[in-house]
Amino acid sequence: MQNTNPLQWVLPHIRQIKPYSSARDEFQGTAQIFLDANENALGPLGSNYNRYPDPHALELKTEVSKWLAVHENQLFLGNGSDEAIDLVFRAICEPGKHKAIILPPTYGMYQVSAAINRVELVQIPLNDAFQPDVEAILQAQQQDPDIRLLFICSPNNPTGNLIEQDRIRQLVEHFNGFIVVDEAYLDFSTQPSVAQWLQDLANVLIIKTLSKAWGLANIRLGIAIGHPEFIEVLNRIKPPYNLSGLTQSIALDALRHHKAAYSQSVSTLVEYRGELAGQLAKLKLIEKVYTSSANFLLVKIIALAEAKKIYNQLITKGIVVRDRSNQINCNNCLRITVGTSEENARLLSALEEINNAF
Numbered sequence: 001m002q003n004t005n006p007l008q009w010v011l012p013h014i015r016q017i018k019p020y021s022s023a024r025d026e027f028q029g030t031a032q033i034f035l036d037a038n039e040n041a042l043g044p045l046g047s048n049y050n051r052y053p054d055p056h057a058l059e060l061k062t063e064v065s066k067w068l069a070v071h072e073n074q075l076f077l078g079n080g081s082d083e084a085i086d087l088v089f090r091a092i093c094e095p096g097k098h099k100a101i102i103l104p105p106t107y108g109m110y111q112v113s114a115a116i117n118r119v120e121l122v123q124i125p126l127n128d129a130f131q132p133d134v135e136a137i138l139q140a141q142q143q144d145p146d147i148r149l150l151f152i153c154s155p156n157n158p159t160g161n162l163i164e165q166d167r168i169r170q171l172v173e174h175f176n177g178f179i180v181v182d183e184a185y186l187d188f189s190t191q192p193s194v195a196q197w198l199q200d201l202a203n204v205l206i207i208k209t210l211s212k213a214w215g216l217a218n219i220r221l222g223i224a225i226g227h228p229e230f231i232e233v234l235n236r237i238k239p240p241y242n243l244s245g246l247t248q249s250i251a252l253d254a255l256r257h258h259k260a261a262y263s264q265s266v267s268t269l270v271e272y273r274g275e276l277a278g279q280l281a282k283l284k285l286i287e288k289v290y291t292s293s294a295n296f297l298l299v300k301i302i303a304l305a306e307a308k309k310i311y312n313q314l315i316t317k318g319i320v321v322r323d324r325s326n327q328i329n330c331n332n333c334l335r336i337t338v339g340t341s342e343e344n345a346r347l348l349s350a351l352e353e354i355n356n357a358f
């Protein structure tokens with residue numbers, strides 16, 4: 001519900017936690033000699049690797065806040081967005097008691113993180129257009145007050161479609177709990193972030209990442225945008241040095257000096273996505289290519305063929321895609337990431353061979 005207390009859903013013991021106070025937290029100012037953190041002063045491997053990184057990643061936060069046009073105190077930076085997802089479960093759900101709603105087919109990590117935190121999931125499938133059934137979600141919650149967390153993924157993985165703004169708005173206004181909106185793929189769409197149009201983020205956390213559009217999956221940088229009071233809680237319960245100095249410096253360099261390359265690669269991938277979708281749709285093996293606002297395509301294989309078999313045939317040709325055929329409403333579907341033009345061409349010729357032999 002809007003205009004509520006941003007800490008309303010935070011568990012009492014979490015509200016009270018005092019963060020680990022690192023050596024670098026307790027000293028402020030300038031000094032030449034640091035004998036406070038039990039680092040190896042000889043730094044046998046050089047490059048400042050011997051020193052702990054900034055636990056608050058302040059410089060990086062400044063750059064991220066400029067990129068996303070939000071205030072620094074609205075930002076949590078994590079070791080991948082998976083860390084933010086895990087911390088939300090821990091902050092909000094009491095293990096064995098509270099529950100969360102997911103809207104399948106969706107990102108598998110919500111389920112893994114829920115299981116680790118012993119949080120039961122209530123699954124309310126997306127409708128035929130892969131949109132949330134707002135009524136069913138609100139009804140489920142009215143019947144079970146232990147439900148207090150909801151995950152919305154937009155664009156959704158593995159379906160690739162955006163969730164309609166109006167449905168997100170209705171859920172934010174009427175869901176009596178905390179909502180995570182995962183925008184890991186939003187860079188590949190033209191829709192503005194929820195952070196841009198939602199007035200009040202009191203009970204909403206928006207997830208972003210450098211893993212997809214920025215092409216930095218290896219450095220593990222996830223971002224969450226929320227109300228400053230809720231963000232403060234996440235910062236208090238995170239491991240103090242969750243972001244390595246290497247991650248921070250590579251991300252800083254990307255955000256400061258490579259915005260043009262980022263935009264260029266996003267528009268190129270969007271262009272390839274369109275071309276690939278057109279080519280895939282021509283194959284008789286493929287019944288449907290779903291509209292995508294992400295950097296992948298969900299394709300439905302015709303009923304006469306089997307997605308799993310095609311997946312295996314592709315593997316024998318050295319190409320790995322994702323078999324999603326066991327997910328709700330993804331019968332006989334494969335998820336294909338858009339690659340380089342050469343990779344896409346090789347995928348297409350492999351599929352053409354399989355198609356012609358069928």
Ligand SMILES: *Cc1c(COP(=O)(O)O)cnc(C)c1O
Binds near residue numbers: 079080211222
């Ligand atoms: C890939 C992906 C992420 C990103 O995870 P990281 O831990 O930041 O790499 C988040 N959400 C969804 C839905 C994804 O598919």
